[in-house]
Amino acid sequence: MESINWGIIGCGNVTEVKSGPAFKQEHSTVVAVMRRNAEKAADYAKRHQIQKWYQDASALILDDDINAIYVATPPLQHHDYAIEALKAGKPVYIEKPVTINTEACTAIIEAQKQYKQKVVVAHYRREVPYFKAIKKLLDEQAIGDVKFVNLQTLQRSGSDMIAASEENWRLNPSISGGGLFHDLAPHAIDLMLYFFGKPTYFNGVSTNQSLKSDADDIVCGQIKFENNVIFNGLWCFDVLPEQEKEFCEIIGTRGKITFHIFGNKLSITKNGETIHEEFEHPINIQRPMITKTIAYFRGEEENPCSLEEALLGLEIIERFVRKS
Known part of the structure; x- marks a missing residue:
C-alpha cells in the first residue's frame, strides 16, 4: 500500500484536533468523512479541506478512492463498522475502547483473520513522548526493580477531564460499555500493559x-x-471538587x-532528591500513533497496538466491574 487514503467514520470532537489533522502527512491523506448529520459532515469536510463527505458509513467504506478506515464513533458502533471495512478489504484504525465488550472485540479478531487485513487500536499514549520517556526510565531501571503501582x-x-459530546453517551452503558470508567480507564490499563507486560491475575469491585x-x-x-x-487502581467520578486528584506512582x-495519565508532568524521587520534568504534548496528540x-499499513513497521492487546485490556476492565 503506497499511499493511505483514509475515510473517517464519525467526525466528532475527538477528530477535530486530537486525531483528524494528523492523518494528513507523508503517504497519507483524508479523502472523505462520514457523520449521520449531513450538515455537520459537510461543515467538517469544508473546515478541514476534505473533498468528500457522507451521511452513510457503508457508502464511505465502499468508496473506491478510500483504502483505509478510521472508526471514531462511540464504542457501540465499532464492531459493525470495523467488520464491514475488513470485509471490503480495507485496514482499520479503531478508537479506544476498541469495542463495547470482549465478545465484540473477539468477533473483529476473527474477521481480521478471515479477511486477512490489518487493524490498529488507538491506544495512542504508547507513542506519546511523555509516556515513552517513562517506559525508558523503567527499562533502564532508573528506580530499581518495580515493586508496586498506585493509581x-x-x-x-x-x-x-471528561470529553464533551452532544449526547452524553459516555454515561450510557448500552453505548459506551459502562460509564466514565470505561471511557478513561482504558488509557491507564493499556499503559500498565505497555509498561509491565503480561498479567497473571486481575480482579476488582465496582458500584x-x-x-x-x-x-x-x-x-x-x-x-x-x-x-x-x-x-x-481506584477510580471515582463523584467526589467533592477539593478532593479531585489524578496521579500514578510507580x-x-x-x-x-510519579506522573499523570491526563497530564504532562513527571517526577523522579531517589536518594532523598526529587527531579521534576515537564513535557509538551503534540498538538495533535494521536500523531505519533x-x-x-x-x-x-505500508508494511514498514510492526503493529503499534494489536486487537489482541486491546482485548486483554478489555478483559481486565470487565473483571474490574463484574457483579459476581
Whole structure:
C-alpha cells in the first residue's frame, strides 16, 4: 500500500484536533468523512479541506478512492463498522475502547483473520513522548526493580477531564460499555500493559454510589504481572471538587516515578532528591500513533497496538466491574 487514503467514520470532537489533522502527512491523506448529520459532515469536510463527505458509513467504506478506515464513533458502533471495512478489504484504525465488550472485540479478531487485513487500536499514549520517556526510565531501571503501582483518578461529577459530546453517551452503558470508567480507564490499563507486560491475575469491585446515571461511578482493581509487579487502581467520578486528584506512582527498590495519565508532568524521587520534568504534548496528540499506523499499513513497521492487546485490556476492565 503506497499511499493511505483514509475515510473517517464519525467526525466528532475527538477528530477535530486530537486525531483528524494528523492523518494528513507523508503517504497519507483524508479523502472523505462520514457523520449521520449531513450538515455537520459537510461543515467538517469544508473546515478541514476534505473533498468528500457522507451521511452513510457503508457508502464511505465502499468508496473506491478510500483504502483505509478510521472508526471514531462511540464504542457501540465499532464492531459493525470495523467488520464491514475488513470485509471490503480495507485496514482499520479503531478508537479506544476498541469495542463495547470482549465478545465484540473477539468477533473483529476473527474477521481480521478471515479477511486477512490489518487493524490498529488507538491506544495512542504508547507513542506519546511523555509516556515513552517513562517506559525508558523503567527499562533502564532508573528506580530499581518495580515493586508496586498506585493509581488514583478521583473526579467530581461533570469534571473538565471528561470529553464533551452532544449526547452524553459516555454515561450510557448500552453505548459506551459502562460509564466514565470505561471511557478513561482504558488509557491507564493499556499503559500498565505497555509498561509491565503480561498479567497473571486481575480482579476488582465496582458500584454505583451516586445513582446519577446507569453506570458504576466507583471502581477499584488489582493486577499482578508476570514480573511480580502489583498494580492497585481506584477510580471515582463523584467526589467533592477539593478532593479531585489524578496521579500514578510507580514504586521501585531505589525510588519512585510519579506522573499523570491526563497530564504532562513527571517526577523522579531517589536518594532523598526529587527531579521534576515537564513535557509538551503534540498538538495533535494521536500523531505519533497515526504515523506508526501508516508505517504498519505500508508494511514498514510492526503493529503499534494489536486487537489482541486491546482485548486483554478489555478483559481486565470487565473483571474490574463484574457483579459476581
